[in-house]
Each structure stands twice: as C-alpha cells, then as structure tokens.
Amino acid sequence: MKVQNNKAWLMVLPMLLLVAVSAIIPLMTVVNYSVQDTFGNNEFFWVGTEWFHEVLASERFHNALQRTLLFSALILAIEIPLGIAIALAMPRRGIAVSFCLVLMALPLLIPWNVVGTIWQVFGRVDIGLLGHGLASLGIDYNYTQNTFDAWVTLIIMDVWHWTSLVVLLCYSGLVSIPEVYYQAARIDGASRWAIFRFIQLPKIKRVLLIAVLLRFMDSFMIYTEPFVVTGGGPGNSTTFLSIDLVQMAVGQFDLGPAAAMSLIYFLIILLLSWVFYTVMTSLDNDAASEQGRH
Amino acid sequence: MASIHLKNLGHRYAAYDAGSDNPYALNPLDQVWEDGGAYALLGPSGCGKTTLLNIISGLLRPSEGRVLFDGEDVTDLSTERRNIAQVFQFPVVYDTLTVAENLAFPLRNRGMESTTIEARVAETLTMLGLEGRANERARSLNADDKQKISLGRGLVRTDVRAILFDEPLTVIDPHLKWQLRTELKKIHERFSHTMIYVTHDQTEALTFADKVVVMNAGSILQVGTPEQLFDRPRHTFVGTFIGSPGMNVLRCTFDGEAAVVDGVKLPLDEATIKAAHARGLATSGVSLEVGVRPESLLVVGAGVNTDDDPHYVRVDVLGVEDLGRHSLVRLRLGNQLLCALHPEGAAIPEAAALRFDPARTLLYANSLLVEANG
Numbered sequence: 001m002k003v004q005n006n007k008a009w010l011m012v013l014p015m016l017l018l019v020a021v022s023a024i025i026p027l028m029t030v031v032n033y034s035v036q037d038t039f040g041n042n043e044f045f046w047v048g049t050e051w052f053h054e055v056l057a058s059e060r061f062h063n064a065l066q067r068t069l070l071f072s073a074l075i076l077a078i079e080i081p082l083g084i085a086i087a088l089a090m091p092r093r094g095i096a097v098s099f100c101l102v103l104m105a106l107p108l109l110i111p112w113n114v115v116g117t118i119w120q121v122f123g124r125v126d127i128g129l130l131g132h133g134l135a136s137l138g139i140d141y142n143y144t145q146n147t148f149d150a151w152v153t154l155i156i157m158d159v160w161h162w163t164s165l166v167v168l169l170c171y172s173g174l175v176s177i178p179e180v181y182y183q184a185a186r187i188d189g190a191s192r193w194a195i196f197r198f199i200q201l202p203k204i205k206r207v208l209l210i211a212v213l214l215r216f217m218d219s220f221m222i223y224t225e226p227f228v229v230t231g232g233g234p235g236n237s238t239t240f241l242s243i244d245l246v247q248m249a250v251g252q253f254d255l256g257p258a259a260a261m262s263l264i265y266f267l268i269i270l271l272l273s274w275v276f277y278t279v280m281t282s283l284d285n286d287a288a289s290e291q292g293r294h
Numbered sequence: 295m296a297s298i299h300l301k302n303l304g305h306r307y308a309a310y311d312a313g314s315d316n317p318y319a320l321n322p323l324d325q326v327w328e329d330g331g332a333y334a335l336l337g338p339s340g341c342g343k344t345t346l347l348n349i350i351s352g353l354l355r356p357s358e359g360r361v362l363f364d365g366e367d368v369t370d371l372s373t374e375r376r377n378i379a380q381v382f383q384f385p386v387v388y389d390t391l392t393v394a395e396n397l398a399f400p401l402r403n404r405g406m407e408s409t410t411i412e413a414r415v416a417e418t419l420t421m422l423g424l425e426g427r428a429n430e431r432a433r434s435l436n437a438d439d440k441q442k443i444s445l446g447r448g449l450v451r452t453d454v455r456a457i458l459f460d461e462p463l464t465v466i467d468p469h470l471k472w473q474l475r476t477e478l479k480k481i482h483e484r485f486s487h488t489m490i491y492v493t494h495d496q497t498e499a500l501t502f503a504d505k506v507v508v509m510n511a512g513s514i515l516q517v518g519t520p521e522q523l524f525d526r527p528r529h530t531f532v533g534t535f536i537g538s539p540g541m542n543v544l545r546c547t548f549d550g551e552a553a554v555v556d557g558v559k560l561p562l563d564e565a566t567i568k569a570a571h572a573r574g575l576a577t578s579g580v581s582l583e584v585g586v587r588p589e590s591l592l593v594v595g596a597g598v599n600t601d602d603d604p605h606y607v608r609v610d611v612l613g614v615e616d617l618g619r620h621s622l623v624r625l626r627l628g629n630q631l632l633c634a635l636h637p638e639g640a641a642i643p644e645a646a647a648l649r650f651d652p653a654r655t656l657l658y659a660n661s662l663l664v665e666a667n668g
Contacts, residue, residue, distance in 0.1 A: 183353050184386035188400040188447055189374040198388045198399070 033259035051260035061261065063236065064244040065268075068220055071154070071240060075219040078159055080212060083166025088200070090171055101171075104164040116228025119157040123229070143230060147237040150230045154238060157225060162215060169211045173204030213276045220269060241265055296363040296455035296488060298327040298350060303359030305345055319345050321513045322359065327456075329364075330486040332479075334503035336493060338535070342512040343492045347458050350490065351378045363455055379448020380458040384465055385440035389433035393424055396432050396443050397450045404451075418450040421481065438470045449481065456488040463498065475502055496536050508532045524587075526656065528663040533585045533656075539622065542591075542632035543658070546584045548575045552604075553584040553657055556628020560584055561604050563652040565666045575659055583658040590654035591634035593623050595643030606647040614642055 034051055036044040055061050090100050110118075123143050125131040134141040143153040177199065185195050223242035226232065232239035232247070239247070245265060249258035304322035320342045327333055335343045348354035350361060352373035360369045368376050388396050394415050401411045419425045422442045427435070432443060441462055448457045459478075463471045479502060482489055493499050499506050500520040507517045508531070515529040516522075527533035533541030544555045548570050552559040562570070575582060593611075600606035607627060615622040620635045623642060636642060657664040 178384065180382045180384060181386055183373075183380070184382060184444070184447075186353065186373045187351065187378060187380050189403040190399070191403065194399075194403060198391060202388075202390045 030259045030262055033255050034263055035256075037256050047256065051256045052264070055257055055261045055264060060236075060244065061241075061264075064239055064241045067238070068222075068240045068242075071151075071222065072216055072219040074155055075158055075162075076212060076215055078155065079163045079166050079215055080208070082159065083163050083211065084170050084204075084208070086163065086167045087170035087174055087204075088196070090167070092175060101168070104167050104171075107161050107164050108168075110161070112224035113228055115157065115161050116225040119153060119225070120229045123153050145234050147234060150234060150238050153229060154226055157229065158219065158222070161225075162218065166211045166215065169207045170204050173207040174200060177203045209276070209279070213273070216276070217269065217273065220272070297329040298456060298488065298490075299362040299365070300325045300327075300346075300350070301360045301362060303349065303356050303361065305342075305349060305354070305356045305358070316512070318512050320349070320356075321511075323514050325507075325514060325517070327488060327490065330488055332482045332489045332491070332502060332504045334491045334493060334499035334506045335509060336496060336499040336506050336535075337509035339494055341509045343494075343509050344460055345512075346509070347380075347460055347490065347492050350456070351380045351458050352376045353380075377451070377453045377455045378458060379445075379451065379454045379456070380460065381441065381444045381448065381462045383461045385437055385444050387432035387435070387440045387443050389431070391432055392429050393432055393435070393443060394419065394428040397446050400447050400451055414450050414452070418446050421449060422446050423477075438466045438474055441466060441474065445478075449485075449487075454487060456490060459489065459491040459493075461493055462491075463493075463495075471498075478502065496538075500536075508535065510535070525654075526663065526665070527585070528665075530583055530585055530658050530661045533587075537587060537589075539588055539633055541585045541587050543583050543585050544627065544630045544632060546582050546657075548582055548657070550576045553582070553655070555584060556630060558607055558628055559604065560586075560607065560650050560655055561652040562655055562657055566652075566655075566657050566664055569664050569666050570657060570659075573659065573664065575657075575664065580659050581661075583661070585656045585658055585663075586632075586650060586654060588622070588633050588635045590651050591632075592649040593625075593634050593636050593642065594647050594649060596645040596647040600647040600649075605649050605651070607650060609646050609648045611642060611644070611646050 035046065035048060037047045037050075038044050086104075090104075091097055107115075122128045123131045123141075125135050125142050131141060131143075140146075141149050143150040181199050182195065185199055190198070221242055222240060223246070226238050226240060227243055227246075230238045232243045241261075242265075245258060245261055248254050248261060300323060302322055302324055303320070304318055305320040306317045307319050335346065337343045345354065349356045352361075352368070352371060352375075356369065360367055362368065363376065388399060391399065397415045397418050398411050401414060406414075415428075416425075419428055422445070424439065424442060424446070427439070432440065435443070445457075445462070448454055463474060466474060475498065478489075478491075481487075491499070491502050493502075500523075504519065505517055506520060506523055508515045508523065508529075510529075510531045516527065516532045518528075523532055523536050527536065527541065530541070530543045534543060546553040546555045546560070548554070549559070550571070551567060552561050554560070570576070593609075594600060594606070596606075596608055600608075609632075610626040612624040612626055612631070614624070614636075616638070617635075619638055621638055621640075621642070623634045623636050623646075625632050625634060625646070625648065627648070634648060
C-alpha cells in the first residue's frame with residue numbers, strides 16, 4: 001500500500017520560497033510595470049497590453065533586435081570555427097600544454113568593462129596603438145564615426161575575449177579521445193579531414209553545443225563592452241537590445257515600455273534557450289535510444 | 295600476405311629513465327614471422343609485446359634495426375603504406391557511421407571504386423555474421439560486435455599483409471570470448487592471413503596460435519608450438535608462466551650424473567647429462583635449476599619399493615587443494631617447495647614419495663634449458 005499524503009510539498013517549500021524571492025517576485029514587479037502607466041506621484045493606471053503592442057510595433061525595437069541577432073550570428077560564425085581550429089592546433093602533451101592553457105585563459109579573466117576600456121583606448125585614432133597605427137598606414141579607421149569600423153571593432157574585441165572559451169571547451173573534448181582512435185585511423189588510411197569529420201567532431205559534439213549555447217546567450221545579452229567602446233553609436237548602429245533597454249528605462253524613464261521590452265527580451269532568450277536545450281537533449285536521446293535497443 | 299622479418303630490432307623509449315640498468319623496452323632481437331602463420335605473442339603486462347606489435351604496424355619507429363616485409367625494408371614506411379590491419383584492446387568504431395560505412399571507410403580512404411567497395415563490404419559482412427545489421431549505427435552495437443567491425447575493417451581490404459591483434463578480447467564478455475576466438479581461427483584457416491595476436495592470457499594464446507612467442511622483460515624467450523612450450527620450455531620463465539600451476543623450479547647442483555636438490559638426487563636423462571658434461575656444469579659454478587611440471591610428478595606411498603628405486607624421492611606433504619578434476623598436492627623436497635597434480639579421489643599417502651621421470655626432468659643453467667644442441 002502506498003501512503004498518500006501531501007508531505008512532499010513541505011520538502012519543496014524551501015526551494016519554492018527561494019525561487020519566489022530571487023526570481024518570481026522581481027519578475028512580477030516588472031510584469032506589474034509592463035501593464036501600467038504612471039505620471040509620477042506613485043499613481044498608476046492600468047493600460048493592459050498597450051506597451052507590448054507599442055514595443056512590438058516600434059521600428060526602434062525591430063532594429064535593435066536585428067542588430068543583436070546579426071551580432072550573435074557573426075560571433076558564432078567566427079568564434080566556433082576559430083575556436084575548434086585553435087583547439088586542434090594546440091599541443092597535446094609537454095610543457096607547451098600548460099603554457100597554451102594559461103595563455104588561452106587570460107582573456108577570460110579580464111572583467112567586461114576592462115575589456116571594453118582596453119579596446120576603447122586601443123582603437124582610438126589619436127592615442128590608440130591600433131587606431132593610430134592604422135591611420136599612419138593610411139587606412140581610414142574610426143570607430144566613433146564609421147558604422148562598419150564600430151562593428152569590426154566590437155566583433156574583434158569579442159572574438160579576442162571569448163574565443164578562448166570555445167577553445168578550452170573543445171580542447172577538453174579533444175584530449176578525452178583515446179590515442180587508439182588516431183592509431184586506428186592511420187591504419188585505415190584516413191585523411192586529416194576524415195579524422196576530424198569521423199573521430200574528432202563526433203567526440204566534441206556535446207561540448208561544442210554547450211559552447212554554442214554559451215556564446216549565443218552571452219553575445220545576445222552583450223551590454224558592457226559596446227556601452228564602453230561605442231556607447232551604442234555611431235548613431236544607433238551598435239545599439240543592441242540591452243543598450244536600448246537601459247536607455248529606455250534609465251535614460252528616458254519610460255518604465256512601462258521598458259518593462260514590456262524586458263519581458264519580450266526575456267521571452268526571446270527563453271525561447272532560443274529552449275530551442276538549444278531541445279536540440280541537445282534530442283541528440284542525447286537519439287544516442288540513448290540507439291544504445292537501449294540492445 | 296607477407297612474411298615479416300625483424301632484423302636486429304631493438305627499441306628504447308626516449309623518455310626512458312637513464313638510471314635504469316636496462317634502457318631497452320625491447321631488447322635487440324632477430325625474428326622471422328612466416329607468411330600465413332598464426333602467432334600469439336604471450337607475456338605478462340609490460341613485457342614489451344605491445345611495443346613489438348606497434349613497431350611491426352609502424353605506429354612506432356624502432357630506435358634500431360629494420361623491419362622487412364617479404365624482404366622489403368618497410369622501417370621508414372608509415373602505417374598506412376605498410377598495409378597492416380590492427381585490432382586494438384578497446385574496439386574502435388566510427389560512431390556516427392553505420393556498420394557498412396565503417397567497413398567501407400578504409401576502402402574509401404584508398405579511393406576505391408564504389409561498386410568494388412560495395413562488393414567487398416557485403417562479403418566482409420557475411421564473413422563476420424553481421425549481414426542483417428549493415429545499416430545500424432556502429433555506436434549502437436555491443437562490445438563484441440564493435441570488435442568484429444574493428445577486425446572487419448582489416449578483412450575488407452585486399453592488400454592486407456598481416457593482421458595484428460592487441461589483446462582484442464579484453465573487453466569482451468567471457469562467454470563470447472570463446473566464440474570470437476573460434477571465428478578468428480576459422481577466418482585464419484580460410485584466408486590464411488599472417489596474424490599476430492598479443493595476449494597475456496595463455497589459454498587465448500595456446501588455443502589461437504600455431505606458434506606461440508613467449509616474451510618477458512623485453513626479450514623473446516621461446517618460439518614454439520603449444521606442445522613444445524609445455525614439454526620443453528627453454529627458459530624457466532616460460533615453464534612457470536605457461537601451465538596452471540606452472541612448472542616447479544628448484545635450485546640444484548649437478549654431481550656428474552644427477553641433479554642434486556638439497557642433498558637429494560634427481561635422475562636426469564642421458565641427453566641432458568651429456569649436454570651438462572659438455573658444458574662442464576659439474577664444476578663451472580653457474581646457477582643451476584631443475585624444472586619439472588606438476589603434471590609429470592607422481593605421488594605414491596613411501597615403501598620398500600620406492601626406497602630402492604632412484605626415480606622415487608621422499609617428500610613431505612604440506613597440504614592438498616581441490617582443483618576439481620585434480621588435487622594439487624603441496625610438497626616439500628629438502629628445503630624447497632613444489633607441487634604435484636594428483637587424480638581426484640585417490641588417497642594422499644601420509645608418508646609420500648614422488649616419482650620423477652628423467653625424460654621430463656629438465657635442467658636449467660642460468661635459467662636456460664640445458665639440451666643437446668644448446
């Protein structure tokens with residue numbers, strides 16, 4: 001006989017409280033703002049989904065969303081292949097391993113705003129090594145005035161900062177491949193590409209998905225570095241969703257639209273995370289069900 | 295198919311401890327593996343057998359000596375150009391490929407035509423008994439089927455000069471080991487590939503191979519048929535390593551006509567006595583041992599008959615262990631311990647004597663068998 005009672009709820013109660021205080025209640029205050037309007041004096045009026053309609057219809061939001069998506073896509077397209085290539089080129093044994101690992105880990109240890117400051121100074125045409133160097137070579141480079149230059153600067157900065165993460169994840173996957181796989185491949189006469197395609201890639205697939213997920217989330221939520229380097233400019237050309245949101249909420253004090261936008265932003269991230277999660281687990285399930293068949 | 299000649303071959307690993315008394319992982323040796331032979335390379339872990347195998351396959355370049363295939367020097371050829379197949383301890387399959395694609399992989403890499411590939415793959419699938427599973431993902435197979443695929447990637451190739459096995463049954467379930475070994479043997483009989491099979495399991499070695507190569511501490515000690523290794527081990531290590539329990543090895547001296555173990559004379563056959571005289575072993579002072587298999591010793595009750603016969607020697611019975619069909623009798627002769635096999639059920643006499651057969655009592659000088667041509 002199974003004893004049925006509601007004691008289990010007591011067990012989950014502490015967790016529920018913790019989640020409520022840390023996530024649900026703050027989130028609800030945002031939800032609260034997103035459906036009301038205020039004219040000061042702590043007076044609020046119910047406006048329903050008006051802010052959501054406004055945000056979703058606004059060109060400003062669309063543009064920021066497109067910029068953010070493009071930025072993330074470029075980041076993934078550069079950092080993932082580059083990270084794999086560097087991981088493949090890294091030594092597998094000897095003193096050089098520690099050296100490479102430390103070198104790779106260094107950019108990851110630098111705080112975001114410091115990274116931004118470094119590149120902001122580095123790229124300046126008047127005093128920056130990069131900017132001044134390029135200018136003296138006769139190349140017209142100015143990230144404060146030229147949209148293309150601003151994007152290139154932000155992307156190179158992010159690649160410099162975060163490719164290491166992809167490298168380290170892939171490297172950990174690569175070193176876990178037993179030597180005997182490479183020996184068998186040599187005996188089978190496999191080319192370098194075949195070794196990558198049929199041995200290395202399948203073995204790093206899982207960590208690679210984690211790397212893709214982390215880099216997507218991070219780049220999609222990027223705020224500090226563009227804020228420090230370009231401040232969203234020139235014009236609005238590097239105003240990503242996060243920068244736009246802060247301008248709206250803090251700069252213009254449009255609490256209602258800002259709250260609605262945060263919720264939409266949050267839902268987009270949640271949706272895309274869910275997509276990644278589904279892809280990852282379905283890959284796992286494929287493997288598991290194939291294994292379970294015997 | 296090819297014969298393999300290892301000419302004055304030796305290997306030391308670069309990182310080997312310089313302070314060690316023997317820098318060689320593989321002591322210099324000269325060894326011919328005949329075309330179409332099924333060889334087992336038997337020895338304890340760390341004796342250098344995998345090193346030797348990797349040198350033959352070209353995964354490792356020997357620090358000295360040459361490797362010849364059918365007289366052709368292949369020492370500097372890469373693994374893929376030597377046309378060797380190798381099956382490793384842990385099954386290696388390409389997870390994302392199907393069974394058939396796995397088998398086709400080495401052929402595709404060599405740029406063969408797809409119709410030829412298909413035919414070869416189909417043939418190999420039949421050979422391995424995997425016809426029905428050609429389109430399954432390789433990673434879904436169990437360990438022994440994966441190991442079959444590893445083997446199949448060698449068999450599928452027409453140009454294979456030898457198939458090397460590096461303890462291929464380690465991860466296979468015990469009840470499947472027998473089956474897989476039998477299939478290997480069948481494949482060898484049908485296609486007579488030159489096969490070299492590394493193992494530390496004597497049962498595996500003795501059942502698989504026509505000839506067994508016994509190694510220890512980086513040296514080949516003996517090459518022979520299972521019978522030769524059992525009846526006339528040329529090194530005391532071979533005697534103790536092969537057989538269960540292994541050969542009894544007792545320290546002794548040679549008095550000109552018999553081996554003397556702690557004052558007790560053990561008769562030797564004429565050929566051995568002659569050889570011992572020829573080498574002057576009675577006076578030379580080299581370390582001598584006498585080796586005798588537990589199977590060739592007979593435990594009887596001590597009595598008048600046995601006291602007069604020089605083949606019988608009085609021993610103390612220390613204990614008896616039941617091994618199923620036999621009992622293992624632990625004995626003491628002089629100050630040294632030995633054991634004998636005794637038919638199960640037969641009573642063990644309290645005052646025991648041991649019958650030594652001179653033809654099966656072997657004399658070893660510095661651990662090497664003393665024999666007429668030696």
